[in-house]
Every structure is written in structure tokens, then in C-alpha cells.
Amino acid sequence: MIVTTEETREVITGNHAVSHGARLARAQVISAYPITPQTQVVELLSSFCEDGSLDAKFIQVESEHSAMAALVGASSVGARCFTATSAHGLALMHEMLHWAAGARLPIVMANINRAMGAPWSVWTDQNDSLSQRDTGWMQIYCESNQEVLDTVIQAYKTAERVALPAMLVLDAFVLSHTAEPVEIPSQEAVDDFLPPYEPDLRLSTEDPHSFSGLATPDTYMEFRYGIQKSMERALEEFQRVDDEFYEAFGRRYGLIEQYRTDGAELLLVTSSTITSTARVVIDELRDSGRHVGLLKIRLFRPFPGELLRSLVANAKKLAVIDRNIGFGVGGIFAQEIRAALYNHIQIPVFGFVAGLGGRDVRPSLIREVIEYAETHEEPEDLIWKGVKL
Amino acid sequence: MSKKVSFSGFSDMPPVTVSQGSMSFNATGNWRYLRPVYSEKLAPCRNLCPAGTDVPKVLALIAEEKFEEAYHLIWKTNPLPAICGRVCYHPCESSCTRSGIDAGVSVQALERFVSEMCLDLQPDLPSVKNSGKTVAVVGSGPAGLSCAAFLARDGVNVTVFEAEERPGGMLRIGIPSYRLPRNILDRELEKIARLGVAFECSCKVGKDLTFASLRRNYDAVFVATGAHSSRIPPPLRDSRDLVMTGLDFLKATNLSTPPEIGKLVVVVGGGNTAMDAARTAVRLGAQPVVVYRRSREEMPAGDEEVREAEEEGVDFIFLASPTAVQRNSRGLEIEFQEMVLGPPDGSGRRRPIPVSGSSFTRQADTVILAIGEDADLSLLSTYEADPGVFVGGDAQTGSSTVPDAVAAGRQAALAILRYVGVPASESATLSKPANHFSLDALNPDYFAVFPRVEPRHLDVETRLSGFPEIIQTISSLEAVQEAQRCIPCGVCNQCDNCWLYCPEGAISRVNGAYSIDLNYCKGCGICVQECPRGVISLVQEES
Ligand SMILES: Cc1cc2nc3c(=O)[nH]c(=O)nc-3n(C[C@H](O)[C@H](O)[C@H](O)COP(=O)(O)OP(=O)(O)OC[C@H]3O[C@@H](n4cnc5c(N)ncnc54)[C@H](O)[C@@H]3O)c2cc1C
Numbered sequence: 058m059i060v061t062t063e064e065t066r067e068v069i070t071g072n073h074a075v076s077h078g079a080r081l082a083r084a085q086v087i088s089a090y091p092i093t094p095q096t097q098v099v100e101l102l103s104s105f106c107e108d109g110s111l112d113a114k115f116i117q118v119e120s121e122h123s124a125m126a127a128l129v130g131a132s133s134v135g136a137r138c139f140t141a142t143s144a145h146g147l148a149l150m151h152e153m154l155h156w157a158a159g160a161r162l163p164i165v166m167a168n169i170n171r172a173m174g175a176p177w178s179v180w181t182d183q184n185d186s187l188s189q190r191d192t193g194w195m196q197i198y199c200e201s202n203q204e205v206l207d208t209v210i211q212a213y214k215t216a217e218r219v220a221l222p223a224m225l226v227l228d229a230f231v232l233s234h235t236a237e238p239v240e241i242p243s244q245e246a247v248d249d250f251l252p253p254y255e256p257d258l259r260l261s262t263e264d265p266h267s268f269s270g271l272a273t274p275d276t277y278m279e280f281r282y283g284i285q286k287s288m289e290r291a292l293e294e295f296q297r298v299d300d301e302f303y304e305a306f307g308r309r310y311g312l313i314e315q316y317r318t319d320g321a322e323l324l325l326v327t328s329s330t331i332t333s334t335a336r337v338v339i340d341e342l343r344d345s346g347r348h349v350g351l352l353k354i355r356l357f358r359p360f361p362g363e364l365l366r367s368l369v370a371n372a373k374k375l376a377v378i379d380r381n382i383g384f385g386v387g388g389i390f391a392q393e394i395r396a397a398l399y400n401h402i403q404i405p406v407f408g409f410v411a412g413l414g415g416r417d418v419r420p421s422l423i424r425e426v427i428e429y430a431e432t433h434e435e436p437e438d439l440i441w442k443g444v445k446l
Numbered sequence: 447m448s449k450k451v452s453f454s455g456f457s458d459m460p461p462v463t464v465s466q467g468s469m470s471f472n473a474t475g476n477w478r479y480l481r482p483v484y485s486e487k488l489a490p491c492r493n494l495c496p497a498g499t500d501v502p503k504v505l506a507l508i509a510e511e512k513f514e515e516a517y518h519l520i521w522k523t524n525p526l527p528a529i530c531g532r533v534c535y536h537p538c539e540s541s542c543t544r545s546g547i548d549a550g551v552s553v554q555a556l557e558r559f560v561s562e563m564c565l566d567l568q569p570d571l572p573s574v575k576n577s578g579k580t581v582a583v584v585g586s587g588p589a590g591l592s593c594a595a596f597l598a599r600d601g602v603n604v605t606v607f608e609a610e611e612r613p614g615g616m617l618r619i620g621i622p623s624y625r626l627p628r629n630i631l632d633r634e635l636e637k638i639a640r641l642g643v644a645f646e647c648s649c650k651v652g653k654d655l656t657f658a659s660l661r662r663n664y665d666a667v668f669v670a671t672g673a674h675s676s677r678i679p680p681p682l683r684d685s686r687d688l689v690m691t692g693l694d695f696l697k698a699t700n701l702s703t704p705p706e707i708g709k710l711v712v713v714v715g716g717g718n719t720a721m722d723a724a725r726t727a728v729r730l731g732a733q734p735v736v737v738y739r740r741s742r743e744e745m746p747a748g749d750e751e752v753r754e755a756e757e758e759g760v761d762f763i764f765l766a767s768p769t770a771v772q773r774n775s776r777g778l779e780i781e782f783q784e785m786v787l788g789p790p791d792g793s794g795r796r797r798p799i800p801v802s803g804s805s806f807t808r809q810a811d812t813v814i815l816a817i818g819e820d821a822d823l824s825l826l827s828t829y830e831a832d833p834g835v836f837v838g839g840d841a842q843t844g845s846s847t848v849p850d851a852v853a854a855g856r857q858a859a860l861a862i863l864r865y866v867g868v869p870a871s872e873s874a875t876l877s878k879p880a881n882h883f884s885l886d887a888l889n890p891d892y893f894a895v896f897p898r899v900e901p902r903h904l905d906v907e908t909r910l911s912g913f914p915e916i917i918q919t920i921s922s923l924e925a926v927q928e929a930q931r932c933i934p935c936g937v938c939n940q941c942d943n944c945w946l947y948c949p950e951g952a953i954s955r956v957n958g959a960y961s962i963d964l965n966y967c968k969g970c971g972i973c974v975q976e977c978p979r980g981v982i983s984l985v986q987e988e989s
């Protein structure tokens with residue numbers, strides 16, 4: 058089956074949305090190791106490579122560490138590179154994640170959020186990707202299959218502009234294995250939007266150099282400074298790319314999305330698919346006259362702190378739902394938000410942890426969260442929701 | 447040494463460290479205590495081919511469809527490839543490394559294929575001046591022919607004297623045409639004649655011409671008269687007129703009219719001659735039984751030939767030896783004694799020991815004795831100390847094989863050239879790699895299992911309709927496919943693995959080979975591991 062290059066609308070899973078995104082972005086080198094729940098991503102990509110729908114070199118490897126190592130090499134010569142993984146696979150890649158970012162290689166990867174063992178789990182939570190917070194990768198958390206496909210394309214454009222790798226993240230099963238209608242853009246439209254990758258520096262036999270060799274204390278810090286500067290620039294670039302995407306395809310997602318926040322005194326903050334459930338609850342409460350609104354954090358790295366501050370300036374309280382746990386502290390999004398606010402504005406931030414290991418976060422739980430924040434004055438750092446005691 | 451670059455700060459730095467200049471100052475070679483050595487090894491097939499064929503190179507040429515080049519390369523050491531491609535016992539195949547992976551390469555079928563493709567092609571030889579030297583070759587078997595061909599190549603005037611009407615030795619007298627069609631033999635002979643070799647047939651030296659006159663008229667003489675005097679078991683010596691020798695039977699059948707042999711034929715012996723005599727008898731309408739004094743395992747005849755004889759209806763009696771033969775009213779009666787196998791004898795095979803009181807008889811129309819042939823060198827009795835007289839082939843070794851005779855002829859030619867003072871052309875002194883390929887050096891991960899091409903055989907019924915050739919030549923498609931199965935052992939085919947894998951980049955490509963820069967080779971041995979075919983080996987560095 059050679060897929061059409063025309064624009065179509067199809068009912069596809071989140072995993073296949075990732076594959077189509079990588080195909081439309083014309084990834085040139087794909088290297089991956091299968092892991093539940095990511096397998097279908099590379100399965101479809103490998104058949105694209107075989108049937109000629111995608112002209113890419115597919116490198117089979119024996120581990121995720123090797124997958125990323127192979128892409129570090131391929132990206133160094135200027136190839137557009139793609140991989141996908143999940144949980145333990147991402148953890149095994151850890152060393153190479155640092156390397157890809159430090160070497161300033163705009164590799165794009167999809168990580169299907171899956172809880173870390175022990176004990177074994179295959180269901181969703183965010184601890185795998187959030188553990189990679191400080192590797193220098195951009196991280197974008199997606200809510201729908203459409204957003205997944207679109208984010209692959211956006212991620213390449215941003216990553217290549219700022220010379221940093223990007224990871225888009227989607228929930229195991231809730232998105233990865235659930236089919237939704239998705240607009241699949243035409244190849245022509247994506248080609249117009251996303252130019253071929255042209256790195257400033259590339260590994261080449263024509264002009265041989267070695268890259269990323271030893272940096273002494275005399276220079277190392279400046280390279281780190283460069284990454285931070287690029288991360289800061291990525292905030293603007295990501296916004297610009299989202300705007301350009303809107304112009305080209307009529308869809309946009311923002312860095313942080315506001316949902317019914319007008320005049321809201323309490324702002325609920327979510328990420329990924331919990332957001333979709335939260336939208337239903339917010340609609341319900343708003344319609345019954347309650348002053349609540351919703352913020353969906355899409356871009357986690359770089360963290361859009363300034364934007365966040367402007368969006369919460371008029372609110373009285375924040376309630377953050379984290380599907381992750383920073384052991385010894387609390388939810389990681391909540392920590393990030395408090396850190397972003399602390400020097401600037403004083404707003405109580407309630408930190409809720411829920412839905413770990415794929416446990417459902419139902420509308421009733423979200424209602425309880427809102428209820429709790431509304432009725433308590435003193436903010437609490439860590440409130441467990443749905444845990445059986 | 448690398449260039450020293452200074453930066454004022456972030457604003458004038460590249461995004462990552464980028465080498466300027468090179469690391470060539472860092473001579474990692476001084477870490478080394480093991481040294482990789484790039485040198486070709488002697489492949490087992492090449493080592494064991496008596497004729498010295500450079501099998502791996504020939505196969506590589508076939509794999510690239512360079513059939514003529516392959517032919518010329520074979521001819522450098524073997525002027526009878528179409529014949530060896532048929533009758534050689536092919537030790538190249540039995541020793542082939544691939545037999546440890548799937549099955550040995552069909553080298554003989556490939557040699558035959560190439561020589562068939564090039565049946566009309568004269569070998570590509572260096573042009574040399576006529577040296578004015580003359581050499582007489584006595585005997586036109588493979589040894590004589592090979593010697594004549596290599597002498598003629600280097601500008602020596604050769605005359606071959608042959609007792610029979612037509613040249614070829616055992617190839618014409620002994621080996622039946624179902625294994626070696628005579629048009630093939632004639633084509634090979636024509637090529638040698640075209641090199642300027644003269645043939646004097648029907649001239650038996652010692653009878654039609656004295657050896658002394660030959661020695662007088664030529665600068666050197668090569669004696670390759672073969673081994674033609676058939677052995678007779680001692681108990682049957684007195685009944686000589688009642689029996690026929692295998693060689694006489696084959697010679698009569700091959701050269702003129704087949705003798706009357708009747709239906710019941712007893713063939714005594716277990717070698718080539720016995721097999722060919724029995725199988726020829728089948729084709730003449732007889733029902734032969736082969737009687738051999740040891741068991742099947744000890745038979746000197748090739749396995750394939752014994753199997754084919756069985757397929758064709760030849761019967762076998764093992765562990766029996768003839769003790770008498772006499773005429774009776776129905777024909778001949780031959781008496782045998784049963785044997786058991788004792789401890790191994792000088793030939794390494796178990797010695798047959800008679801079982802007393804265990805005789806049996808067999809009725810026969812014809813008894814054929816094929817227990818071996820000896821050389822007769824009476825011709826030479828007074829020339830032993832003459833340095834201008836050379837001997838080779840079966841005449842020197844006793845019954846041996848065609849490729850051995852070819853090799854003996856070539857060696858004799860080299861010795862004679864030296865003796866008469868004519869320089870041997872370069873290719874006549876081909877040298878072989880000193881070190882043998884070792885199986886441990888093979889990296890089997892690089893070789894997938896692939897079935898061997900087997901040449902087709904005629905079915906038994908067609909075979910027995912006369913003397914058609916049994917084995918068929920493989921197609922060029924099959925030949926290329928089969929040649930590609932060759933490893934080749936210890937021979938570099940520029941796969942680039944070493945060049946690619948060397949972590950120090952110490953290996954470079956030079957004129958179709960590789961060179962290792964020891965200033966940077968740290969002796970890790972990765973190239974040795976990744977060379978699929980053992981061309982690179984590690985040696986201990988002297989401290
Ligand atoms: C029946 C049979 C089957 C065989 N099958 C095989 C086989 O399948 N494979 C294999 O490798 N080997 C085989 N052999 C062995 C092989 O044929 C010999 O080893 C080989 O031919 C020896 O070569 P040669 O040149 O030394 O002697 P020969 O081939 O024996 O040639 C010697 C020649 O010298 C001639 N001659 C002898 N005396 C004189 C003289 N005084 N003056 C002039 N000419 C003389 C003879 O007529 C003969 O033509 C077989 C042998 C026999 C008998």
C-alpha cells in the first residue's frame with residue numbers, strides 16, 4: 058500500500074498519527090527498538106519505508122541506546138532523524154539524550170508515556186518523560202491524535218531552527234491505541250511548510266572535522282549557556298511555528314491553551330489527555346455559574362513561565378493535576394508552576410497527584426479537585442487523589 | 447599538531463566543539479602490543495589442488511562473469527582444464543571451507559564450465575622468442591602434455607613421441623568416454639599442438655627409435671611413459687592366457703573394437719581401472735561382478751564412481767581374493783578365498799587376511815584383472831645419472847592421478863627450462879601465500895546458508911544406451927551463482943570491512959588492497975574480527 062500524498066481524513070490511532078507525521082516530515086533516517094505501547098509507530102514507518110511511501114533509511118538496532126546513538130550519527134551528517142520509544146526504552150536512551158542535545162542535533166522523537174517499573178506497568182503516566190527534563194530536549198505534551206500528527210511537523214520546524222532535539226509525548230493507550238478522525242495533510246502542503254533540513258555544521262568527508270570533542274573548563278560552560286539561550290529562543294520560535302502552522306493548515310494549539318478562563322477565579326491546570334476530561338467538567342461548572350477555567354500546558358520544555366504568569370495574573374488560585382510524582386516533593390508540573398510564579402506573583406498553588414500507572418482520571422475526580430481547591434484557603438503541596446488508603 | 451584556537455567568549459564560539467587541524471600528533475600506535483598483519487592466506491582448495499589452480503581467484507572471476515580471464519588464470523598452471531574439470535578427484539571440493547557452513551563449492555563443475563565456455567579460445571600466453579632449444583617428451587599422457595605445453599610456452603621446440611596411434615595416454619587408452627568424451631580430449635590436444643608442439647605417434651621409443659638417439663638429438667628428454675604394466679595376482683600367473691587385464695580390455699574398447707566378453711564377467715580389483723572395466727562391460731551387455739579383497743571403505747576408487755557403478759547394475763563381492771582360474775565346459779571357473787580385515791598396513795588401510803578353508807567359486811565368461819599397474823622404466827636403465835633426462839607422472843610415482851601428472855609435467859618443464867638455460871616466463875613461477883587459511887579466522891556471521899549447485903547426471907537408462915557423457919555442464923547462471931558461494935578463504939575481495947570498522951581510521955585503501963598505518967593502529971583487533979575471511983591476522987608485538 059502506497060499511501061496517498063493528497064490531503065485525507067482518516068480514523069487512526071495516536072501511534073499511526075505519529076507515523077504519518079514522520080512520513081509527511083520526510084524523515085530520512087529512522088532507528089528504533091520496539092516497546093509496548095510504541096510498537097505500531099515504527100511498524101507503520103517500516104512498512105512506509107518498504108513500500109516506498111517514505112524514502113528513509115530504516116536502521117534496526119538492538120536497543121534504544123543504540124537507536125539514539127545511530128540517530129546522533131545520522132543527524133550529524135545532516136539527515137532528518139526520527140525515533141519513537143516509551144518508558145524503559147526512554148530510560149535506556151538517557152545518556153544519548155544528553156548527547157543529542159549537547160551536540161545540537163534536531164532529532165525528533167515520540168515518547169508514549171508509560172509508567173516506569175518496578176512494578177511492571179504498560180499504562181500511562183508521565184514519569185518516564187519528566188525524568189528526562191534536564192537533558193536539553195524540548196518536550197511537548199499532546200492531547201489528541203490530530204495534535205500528535207501536527208506536533209511532529211511543528212517539532213521538526215522548531216527543532217531545526219534552534220538546533221535542539223524535540224520530544225513529543227502522548228499517553229499510552231488513551232491516545233496511542235485509540236482511533237480518532239485525523240486530518241492528514243497533503244505532502245505538498247507539508248513540504249511548503251517544512252523546508253529540508255540544512256545544518257550550519259555537518260559531518261562530511263569533504264571537510265572532515267570531529268565534533269563534540271573534549272571541552273576544557275575554559276569553554277564547557279559557554280556551550281551550556283548556548284543551549285539555554287537556544288531554549289529561550291525556542292519559546293518564541295515555537296509560538297511562531299504554531300502561528301505559521303495555523304496559516305498553512307488552520308489549526309493551532311499554543312504553548313499553553315486557555316479554556317474558558319474569562320473571569321475565572323480558580324484555574325485548573327492539566328496536560329495531555331486529562332485535559333479532554335477536564336474540558337467536560339469545566340463546561341458543566343461554568344454553565345452552572347462557577348468561576349473556574351482551564352489551562353492546558355502543552356510545552357513543558359522550554360517552560361513558558363512568562364506566558365503562564367500573564368495567564369494567571371487575575372486568578373485567585375491554581376489547582377494542578379499531575380499524572381506523575383517527583384518522589385520526595387510532589388507533582389512535577391506543580392513544582393514547575395510554583396517555581397515560575399514565586400519571584401513574581403503570589404497565588405496559592407494546590408498540587409494534586411492522580412492517575413498514576415494508567416488509573417482513570419474521571420470527571421468525578423476532577424470535580425473533587427476543583428471542590429477541594431475552592432473550599433480550602435491554605436494551599437497544599439501534595440494532595441493524593443484516588444489513592445486507596 | 448592541532449591548531450590552538452582561542453575564543454573571547456560565547457559570542458564567537460561554534461555551537462559545539464569542532465576540531466580544527468587534526469589529532470595526528472596523538473600516535474595511538476604506541477599503545478599497541480598486538481599487531482594486525484594484512485596478508486593473504488593459502489585457501490585449502492588451492493593448497494590441495496595438485497595442479498596448483500588458484501581456485502579462489504578463478505571463482506571470483508567467474509562470479510564477475512569474467513569467464514575468459516578465469517580460463518587464462520587456470521591455464522597458467524593447468525593446460526588440461528576441460529579434462530580435470532571432468533576426471534579429477536577434486537580435493538579442492540572435499541577440503542572446501544563452505545562444507546562447514548552448508549556444502550563445499552562445486553569447484554570442479556565451475557572449472558569444467560569455464561573450459562567449455564572457452565573451448566575455442568587459445569590460452570593467453572606471454573610472447574617469447576624461440577629459444578632454439580629442443581626437448582623430446584616420451585609419452586603423451588597428461589604429464590607429457592603438460593610438460594610440452596609449458597616448454598612450448600617459453601619458446602622451446604618440443605616433440606612428443608607416443609607409442610600409440612594417437613596422443614592422450616590414459617586419457618585416451620584408459621578413461622572411458624562416458625566420463626571423458628573424446629572430442630573434448632581432441633580439443634585440448636589441438637590447443638597444445640597450436641603452441642608449436644610436434645607429435646610423433648606410433649613411435650615406441652626403445653623399439654622404433656633408440657633412447658640413445660633421442661638423447662643425442664635433443665637438449666633434454668622428459669620420460670612420461672606412465673604405468674602400464676598390469677599386475678597379475680601371483681596364484682594366477684600361470685593362467686595368464688585365460689584372463690584379460692583391465693587395461694587391455696579398456697584399451698581395446700577405447701581404441702578399436704570391443705573384445706567378446708560374454709555375459710558373466712568377473713572383475714578383480716577395487717580401483718579406477720576395476721570400476722571403468724566393470725562399467726564398460728555393462729555397456730557392452732554383460733553382467734559384471736566386481737570382487738575386491740577388502741571392504742567398500744578401503745576401495746581406492748572414488749565414492750561417486752562406486753555409487754554410479756552400483757546404479758548401473760554392477761554387483762560387488764567384498765573380502766575375497768582369487769586363488770585359481772580354470773576352463774570348464776561352460777567357460778571359466780574362478781576360485782576365491784574369503785578374507786577378513788587385520789590391522790592397517792603401510793597404505794593405512796586394513797590388511798586383508800585369508801580365512802583358511804573358506805573358498806568359493808564363480809562361473810565366468812570373462813575374467814578381468816584390474817588390481818593395479820606398475821611403471822616400466824627399463825628404457826632408462828643406463829641414463830640414471832644423466833642430468834638431461836627427466837622423469838615424471840605415473841612413470842615416476844606409479845599409478846596416480848591426472849592432476850598429479852599435470853603438476854609433474856609442469857614441474858619438469860620448469861626444471862628443464864633451468865637445465866637448458868631458458869628463462870621461465872613470469873607466470874610459470876607463480877608463488878602461493880606462505881600461511882595457510884585457518885578455519886578459526888572465518889567469521890561465519892557474514893555467510894548465509896545457500897544451496898550448492900549440483901551438475902545434472904543422465905538417468906541410468908540413457909547412460910546405458912551407449913557411452914554418452916554422464917555428467918552435464920552447468921549453465922552460466924548456475925556457474926555465477928555457485929562461484930558467488932566461495933568465501934574466498936584468506937583472499938581479500940575488498941569488502942571494506944576493515945577500513946570501515948577501524949576505530950582509529952588507521953586503515954586506508956591502496957591499489958585494490960589495504961594498508962595499516964602502525965603509527966595509529968592501537969592493536970585492538972577489530973579489523974581482524976570483522977575481516978570475514980581471515981586476511982588480517984594478529985601477531986604479538988615484540989617488546
Ligand atoms: C582406467 C583408468 C581410469 C583412470 N581414471 C582416472 C580419473 O578418473 N582421474 C584421475 O585423476 N586419474 C585417473 N586415472 C589415472 C590417470 O589416468 C593417470 O594417473 C595419468 O594418466 C598418468 O599420466 P602420465 O602422463 O604419467 O601417463 P599416461 O597417461 O599413462 O601416459 C603415458 C603415455 O606414454 C606412452 N608410452 C609408454 N611407453 C612409451 C614408449 N616407450 N614410447 C612412447 N610412448 C610410450 C603410453 O602409450 C601413454 O600414452 C585412471 C587410470 C586408469 C588406468
Ligand code: SF4
Binds near residue numbers: 499501530
Ligand atoms: S584440477 Fe582438480 S583439484 Fe584442481 S581445481 Fe580442478 S577439480 Fe579442483
Ligand code: SF4
Binds near residue numbers: 491553933
Ligand atoms: S570457499 Fe572458496 S576459497 Fe574457500 S575452500 Fe571453498 S572454493 Fe576454496
